[in-house]
Amino acid sequence: MSGILCAIRGGPSSQPTILKAIELAQDTDQVIYFLYVVNLDFLTHTSSSKTNHISKEIEEMGEFILLSAQEQAEKGGVKAQGIIRDGKVLEEILSCCEEYKPAYLILGRPQEDMENNLLTLERLGSFADQIKEVCQAEVVFTEK
Amino acid sequence: MKSKTRLPWIIILLVSAGAMILPVKDQAAAHETPSQPRLYGLVEDEQFQPVKDVNVKLVDALDARVLSTNRTLEDGRYALALPDRIPAELEILLERPHFKDRVIPLEKDAVAALQNGSSVTLPTFVLKREITASLWIAGSVFIVVLILIATGFLHNTLAAFAGASFLLMVSYLGSPFLPQLEIFSFSQATSYIDWNVIFLIMGMMIVIAVIENTGIFHWLAFHAYRISNGKMWILLSVLMLITGISSAFLDNVTTMLLMTPITVQIALALGISPLVLLIPEVFASNVIGVSTLIGTPTNILIGSFGNITFNDFLINLTPGILAAFIGLVIYSWFSFRTELESENAVSPTLLEKLAERGKITDPENLKKSGWIGAGMLLLFIFGERIHLLPAVTALIGAAALLLWIRPDIEEMIGAVDWTTLVFFMSLFIVVGAIQEVGLISIIASQIGKLIGDNLILAMIVVTWFSAALSMIVANIPFTAAMLPVIGYLTTIVPGADSKVLFYCLSVGAALGGNGSLIGASANMITAGIAERAGYKITYKYFMKKGLPALALTISISLIWLFIRF
Known part of the structure; x- marks a missing residue:
C-alpha cells in the first residue's frame, strides 16, 4: 500500500485538495495519483447523440486539469500521475482505491453553500468508512 | 445488412423525404377552370x-x-x-x-x-370562435409543458411528447362522452408538424456530425491563441468571432459543446479563469447564431412559417447582428478586462500540449465537408430562385457528404439527434392544439388591440416581450407559439407586411437567451462543462454579465431594424 489518491475537479475549489496532497507527499515521500472523472450527467437534458464526442472532449479537458495539478506537484518536488476515468465520481474513487491500493485518500470537505456537492457532511463519514473497508486507505479531509 | 447495402436505401429515404416537402401545387388552383x-x-x-x-x-x-x-x-x-x-x-x-x-x-x-x-x-x-373546455385543456397542457421544460422536471422531449399524447387522448377518449373535449383529429394534429423544419434540422445534424470530428475547432482555437500573440483582447475577440461564425452555421449547442472544452484548455494554459472567455463566447454564440436562417432552431421555425429565405435573413438581419456583435465584443472586453489583464502564470507544459492538440485530425473529411458546405451555402443563397426549400438543400448536402466520405452509416445515423426531432414534432402538435382551439387567436387579437396600428410600438413590444420571456421559458416552444401571433400582427399592423415583426421575434427570442443562465440551452451546456473543470457559473453571475449584454445587443439590433424597415 503506497501512494496518495487525490480526486480533483479543477478550478479554485480543488486547490486545497491538491495542496494537501502535495504536503502529504512531501512528508511521506509517496507518489500522488490525481484522479479526474468524466461525468456527463449534465447532458441528460440535452442531446444524447453528442455524448460520445463530448466525452472525448471532456476527457482531453480532464487531461489538462491533471497536467496542471501534476505541474504544481512537480514544483513542490513530488512525483504525480494522472488518472482519467469515465463514470460516477464516488464509484470511480472506490474503483481506483481497489486498483491502486493507496495509503491515503484526500477528500475535500464539502461546503454547505454549494449545491452540487458529491458528498454531504453526513455522507462523508460513511464514505470514508467504505474506503477503509475496500482498501484500508487512510482518508484525509482538507479544510474548507 | 451491411452498411454499404444500406446506403442506397438511406439515400432513397432522404430523397423521398425531400420530394415530400417540395412545394406542392396549390390545390385551390384546381378549381380555377x-x-x-x-x-x-x-x-x-x-x-x-x-x-x-x-x-x-x-x-x-x-x-x-x-x-x-x-x-x-x-x-x-x-x-x-x-x-x-x-x-x-x-x-x-x-x-x-x-x-x-x-x-x-x-x-x-x-x-x-x-x-x-x-x-x-x-x-x-x-366565423366566430367558440370558447369550449378544449381551449382550457389545450392551454393548460401547453403551460404545463413549458413549466416541465423550464424546471427540468422532465426531459424536453418527454414533456412535449407526453403533452401531445395527452391532447390526442383527450380528443379521442373524451369527446365520445363530451363533444366539447374534441381538440383535433390525428390527421389535423400531424398537419401542424412543419416537415421543412424537421428535415432541415436532420440534414444539418448529419453534416455537423462529420465536421465536428475533423479537429477543426481545436485547430481554430489554437490559432486564435497564436494570432493573439499574448494580447488578451485579441484572443477574446478572435475566440468570440470563431464561436459566432460557427454558430451562424451550426446550432449553438453543438458549437458550445465543441468550443467550451478547448477554451478551458487555453485558459488553463494561460493561467486565467476560463469563465472570462467562456461567457463572452456563449454571448457571441447566441447573438451571431441569429444572423442566418440555419443558425438557430428559432430562425428555422421563423423562416419556415414566415416564408423568409436564407437571403432575407442575410440582407435584413445580418448587418444589425454584426453591429450588435461589435458592441458585444467591446462590452465583453470592458466587463472582463480586470481578469484578462491580470498577471497570470502561463504554463509552458500546457501550451506545448495545446499546440500538440491544435491540429486537424481528419484533413480529408474536412476538405470534403468544406466543399459540400460551400455548395450548400450557394444553394441556400441562390436556391430560392428555383423555390428550393432549405430542407431540401440540407438533405442534398447530407446525402452528398455521406456518399462522398462513406462513413460508418450506423455512426452517422446515430449522430442524428432523434430526441430533438421528436421534441420538435411533439411540440408542433402541442402548439397546434392551442392554435386549433383558438387560444393563439385570442392572444393575437388582444396584442393587436394593445399595439393598434403603430409599427414602431409593435417592433418594440415584440422584441422586448420575446426577450423577457426567452429569459425564463425555453425559446423554441415560445417561438413556435408566437409565430401565428406574429403572422396575425403582420396582416393588421400597417407596414408590417415587410415581415419585420418576424425579425423582431428572431432577435428577441435568441438574444434574450443571454439574460439568464436558463435562457438558452447553449448557456446550460457551457455552464455544465465549465463546472466539470471546477469553474461554476452561477445564475447570479451570469445574469450580472448577461443583462447588460442583452440590453446592448437587442438595442443595437432594434436600431438596425428601425433603419432597415
Whole structure:
C-alpha cells in the first residue's frame, strides 16, 4: 500500500485538495495519483447523440486539469500521475482505491453553500468508512 | 445488412423525404377552370385569417335538405358542386369545431345566377370562435409543458411528447362522452408538424456530425491563441468571432459543446479563469447564431412559417447582428478586462500540449465537408430562385457528404439527434392544439388591440416581450407559439407586411437567451462543462454579465431594424 489518491475537479475549489496532497507527499515521500472523472450527467437534458464526442472532449479537458495539478506537484518536488476515468465520481474513487491500493485518500470537505456537492457532511463519514473497508486507505479531509 | 447495402436505401429515404416537402401545387388552383358551374367562397376568422377544414354545406332553405357539401382548403377557400335543379331559396351552413356554426341565406340575385347556370362567388364569411373546455385543456397542457421544460422536471422531449399524447387522448377518449373535449383529429394534429423544419434540422445534424470530428475547432482555437500573440483582447475577440461564425452555421449547442472544452484548455494554459472567455463566447454564440436562417432552431421555425429565405435573413438581419456583435465584443472586453489583464502564470507544459492538440485530425473529411458546405451555402443563397426549400438543400448536402466520405452509416445515423426531432414534432402538435382551439387567436387579437396600428410600438413590444420571456421559458416552444401571433400582427399592423415583426421575434427570442443562465440551452451546456473543470457559473453571475449584454445587443439590433424597415 503506497501512494496518495487525490480526486480533483479543477478550478479554485480543488486547490486545497491538491495542496494537501502535495504536503502529504512531501512528508511521506509517496507518489500522488490525481484522479479526474468524466461525468456527463449534465447532458441528460440535452442531446444524447453528442455524448460520445463530448466525452472525448471532456476527457482531453480532464487531461489538462491533471497536467496542471501534476505541474504544481512537480514544483513542490513530488512525483504525480494522472488518472482519467469515465463514470460516477464516488464509484470511480472506490474503483481506483481497489486498483491502486493507496495509503491515503484526500477528500475535500464539502461546503454547505454549494449545491452540487458529491458528498454531504453526513455522507462523508460513511464514505470514508467504505474506503477503509475496500482498501484500508487512510482518508484525509482538507479544510474548507 | 451491411452498411454499404444500406446506403442506397438511406439515400432513397432522404430523397423521398425531400420530394415530400417540395412545394406542392396549390390545390385551390384546381378549381380555377371548372367545367361546370360552382359556388365559390372564402371563410375567415375574426382576425381575417383563412379557416381550413370548415364543413360547408349548400342547403335547401325550405326542407333543410343538403344539396352539396365540401371542406375549405388551407387558404380558406371552398367550391361547391351544384345540383341539377336549383331550389328557390338556398342557405349556406358553415360548421367547424371550436367555431360557432353559421347559417347564411343566399341573396336572390345569387340564386337567380345559379339557376341560370352561372358560377357564383359569394362574399367572404367570417366565423366566430367558440370558447369550449378544449381551449382550457389545450392551454393548460401547453403551460404545463413549458413549466416541465423550464424546471427540468422532465426531459424536453418527454414533456412535449407526453403533452401531445395527452391532447390526442383527450380528443379521442373524451369527446365520445363530451363533444366539447374534441381538440383535433390525428390527421389535423400531424398537419401542424412543419416537415421543412424537421428535415432541415436532420440534414444539418448529419453534416455537423462529420465536421465536428475533423479537429477543426481545436485547430481554430489554437490559432486564435497564436494570432493573439499574448494580447488578451485579441484572443477574446478572435475566440468570440470563431464561436459566432460557427454558430451562424451550426446550432449553438453543438458549437458550445465543441468550443467550451478547448477554451478551458487555453485558459488553463494561460493561467486565467476560463469563465472570462467562456461567457463572452456563449454571448457571441447566441447573438451571431441569429444572423442566418440555419443558425438557430428559432430562425428555422421563423423562416419556415414566415416564408423568409436564407437571403432575407442575410440582407435584413445580418448587418444589425454584426453591429450588435461589435458592441458585444467591446462590452465583453470592458466587463472582463480586470481578469484578462491580470498577471497570470502561463504554463509552458500546457501550451506545448495545446499546440500538440491544435491540429486537424481528419484533413480529408474536412476538405470534403468544406466543399459540400460551400455548395450548400450557394444553394441556400441562390436556391430560392428555383423555390428550393432549405430542407431540401440540407438533405442534398447530407446525402452528398455521406456518399462522398462513406462513413460508418450506423455512426452517422446515430449522430442524428432523434430526441430533438421528436421534441420538435411533439411540440408542433402541442402548439397546434392551442392554435386549433383558438387560444393563439385570442392572444393575437388582444396584442393587436394593445399595439393598434403603430409599427414602431409593435417592433418594440415584440422584441422586448420575446426577450423577457426567452429569459425564463425555453425559446423554441415560445417561438413556435408566437409565430401565428406574429403572422396575425403582420396582416393588421400597417407596414408590417415587410415581415419585420418576424425579425423582431428572431432577435428577441435568441438574444434574450443571454439574460439568464436558463435562457438558452447553449448557456446550460457551457455552464455544465465549465463546472466539470471546477469553474461554476452561477445564475447570479451570469445574469450580472448577461443583462447588460442583452440590453446592448437587442438595442443595437432594434436600431438596425428601425433603419432597415
